[in-house]
Amino acid sequence: MQFLGIEWVGVTPENGHKLLLSVVFIAIVLAASWLLCMLAGLVTGRSEGTPLPVRFWTRQGASLLAAVVLILGSGEQANGKPM
Secondary structure (H helix, E strand, C coil): CEECCEECCCCCHHHHHHHHHHHHHHHHHHHHHHHHHHHHHHHHCCCCCCCHHHHHHHHHHHHHHHHHHHHHHHHHHHHCCCC
């Protein structure tokens, strides 16, 4: 690809497509993690009666799950084959 008279090495439509898929994948995982935290807040209750450790560990579990999904999912996207 050439832009402003400069040859951009490695910039191809295929790489742009992979980048777009990666961004969409990350956005979906982060949105799912946020929804899981909101759902957990509804289930455990957001009142003052809910113990702080329950809320903390629920958020930690959702974040850990999102991190694992991102790590495992990015391995498959990198080379097109499962790890």
